[in-house]
Amino acid sequence: MSRYWSLLPVLVLVGVPIWSAPSDIVIAIEGLAALFCIGGLLAGTLGLVTVGGVIGTIGYAAAAVTAGGGTDIVGAAVYGLALLTLLDLSEFARRFRGAAVTEAVLRAQVAYWLARAGLIAAVAAALLLCAAALAMLVPGSARAVVAGAGALLAFAGALRAGIGKPER
Amino acid sequence: MSGRPTPQAFALATLFAWCLFLGVLCDRLELLVAALPLAMGFLSAACGVRRRRFGLAQTVSGSRLAEGGQVTVHVRLEAADALPIAEILSLVPRQLGVASGNNRTAQTIEAGGSADWSFDLDCPARGRFDLGTALLRLWDRSGLRIVEHRLTQEAEIAVYPGVERLRHVPQPLRTQSSFGNYVSPRVGEGIEPGDLRPFAPGDRVRHINWRATARRGELYVTRFQEERNADVVLLLDALSDSGASPRSSLDLGVRAAAALAHAYLARKDRVGFIEYGGFLRWIGPGTGRRQAEAVAEALLPAATHFSYVAPRLDRLPPRILPANALVIALSPLLDERFTDALADLVARGFDVILVAISPVEVTRRSLAGSTVDDLACRLWALEWRAKLTALKRHGVRAVEWDGVAPLEAVLSGLARTRRGWVGRS
Numbered sequence: 391m392s393r394y395w396s397l398l399p400v401l402v403l404v405g406v407p408i409w410s411a412p413s414d415i416v417i418a419i420e421g422l423a424a425l426f427c428i429g430g431l432l433a434g435t436l437g438l439v440t441v442g443g444v445i446g447t448i449g450y451a452a453a454a455v456t457a458g459g460g461t462d463i464v465g466a467a468v469y470g471l472a473l474l475t476l477l478d479l480s481e482f483a484r485r486f487r488g489a490a491v492t493e494a495v496l497r498a499q500v501a502y503w504l505a506r507a508g509l510i511a512a513v514a515a516a517l518l519l520c521a522a523a524l525a526m527l528v529p530g531s532a533r534a535v536v537a538g539a540g541a542l543l544a545f546a547g548a549l550r551a552g553i554g555k556p557e558r
Numbered sequence: 559m560s561g562r563p564t565p566q567a568f569a570l571a572t573l574f575a576w577c578l579f580l581g582v583l584c585d586r587l588e589l590l591v592a593a594l595p596l597a598m599g600f601l602s603a604a605c606g607v608r609r610r611r612f613g614l615a616q617t618v619s620g621s622r623l624a625e626g627g628q629v630t631v632h633v634r635l636e637a638a639d640a641l642p643i644a645e646i647l648s649l650v651p652r653q654l655g656v657a658s659g660n661n662r663t664a665q666t667i668e669a670g671g672s673a674d675w676s677f678d679l680d681c682p683a684r685g686r687f688d689l690g691t692a693l694l695r696l697w698d699r700s701g702l703r704i705v706e707h708r709l710t711q712e713a714e715i716a717v718y719p720g721v722e723r724l725r726h727v728p729q730p731l732r733t734q735s736s737f738g739n740y741v742s743p744r745v746g747e748g749i750e751p752g753d754l755r756p757f758a759p760g761d762r763v764r765h766i767n768w769r770a771t772a773r774r775g776e777l778y779v780t781r782f783q784e785e786r787n788a789d790v791v792l793l794l795d796a797l798s799d800s801g802a803s804p805r806s807s808l809d810l811g812v813r814a815a816a817a818l819a820h821a822y823l824a825r826k827d828r829v830g831f832i833e834y835g836g837f838l839r840w841i842g843p844g845t846g847r848r849q850a851e852a853v854a855e856a857l858l859p860a861a862t863h864f865s866y867v868a869p870r871l872d873r874l875p876p877r878i879l880p881a882n883a884l885v886i887a888l889s890p891l892l893d894e895r896f897t898d899a900l901a902d903l904v905a906r907g908f909d910v911i912l913v914a915i916s917p918v919e920v921t922r923r924s925l926a927g928s929t930v931d932d933l934a935c936r937l938w939a940l941e942w943r944a945k946l947t948a949l950k951r952h953g954v955r956a957v958e959w960d961g962v963a964p965l966e967a968v969l970s971g972l973a974r975t976r977r978g979w980v981g982r983s
Contacts, residue, residue: 447592510595
């Protein structure tokens, strides 16, 4: 798989914050993020791509603060998915550079990524519906506590499921 | 089998934590939502298959080949459990090159399935190489977890030095007692007429020389000179090497030794081999195909081993270096210890021939070819030829070989000058 496919999530990564708040500072930060990401893709270095993602997220935070107003849930989900896809594509291309990768591997991997993207979209929609329901049920003073606890639980669960589970 | 997280997992964790941190810091829900796909990415890693049973078999098309040959490596991976992505790297020694195919591949294998592939290797350099080691990486589809294995099997190949066919080789001055191809001054059973003498009881009738008998009026018989073989000892200088493999001076020396051994053994001579390096390594003179095999095996691992010690040839047992043997030395003449040993052999009465492998030409081929390189090589060549001339003054019969000209053409000068009487001391 060509590493140039990884440029698509880079475009989304840069485009979503600029689309949210097209200010000079956001454009500058996202431009820097794009440079790091492209440099990482060309050099085949995961570290540079991660730094690009971190800087891009700073830009997205700046865009979110600058834009103010309501929350762009769809844009945020697309941004997160772009981050995940960027890591996946760049690492896949880097990992198997120079190797003979069979068609079956590529087909199965693309199918896996598409299925996961669909699942993520579905889960994001379900969680947003739950959040809307909770917002109606939970009083305003307790919302921050519930949100923080949920975030911590999600982080701990993700860590345990992703890298901490021992093999049988 | 225990997996470990990949760098991608740490990168994902970093971005996830960073999104959460910025979301709390800026009090914006967008960043928390953006962290959701990253968390889902972690969760997807938990859905991978944990138990993996598989077997990898790696075989080669041939275990013995000559320099310049090709060998095909077949790899078969069988899996009892599904392997989402199996990355296999068959380790190839750096002296060998992949001619076609790829020694690194990624495969998807269903439970109970298998995958086969092969690749061809060029073998330009002699030596013994292990092709039985493979590195296997089992990836999750998420790319966040990896299991690594190192698999080792018996798959060794031996690449023997290429043998140039020599029709004419330098003839030895002295022969041995066994039957061979050289005309010896000793009379006896043979086909080469040598002398006449009066008939004596016991002589065979078919040896009567009727023309001489008619002329002299009494019976005369023809005496024949015996055909005898000779002992040839190949002395390879492994004290020094120059140039780049597989065209270094030592490689050329090994090839010349293989060609000479093959040619002399075809003439029924006894051929021995001595590697004169950091330590002495030898095989005694012998004849036949078994000896050809032994010499080839002895030439295979020839290499330079650094040492301050000057090996002493006079300490070798006489059966290894027989007194009447023809000693053919193969050397780039870069180490004084070898030239001293040659002068010592000549002084002890050995019949010595030196095939001087030019280190200048060998080195010149591995250089860029700038004016400075060319000038340095020319100066070096002058100095080296002066050393060769000094050895010739000591009585060593020497020819210079640059590794490009056919060895037979280089040796033909010696063959002409040494043709004629072959004696027995």
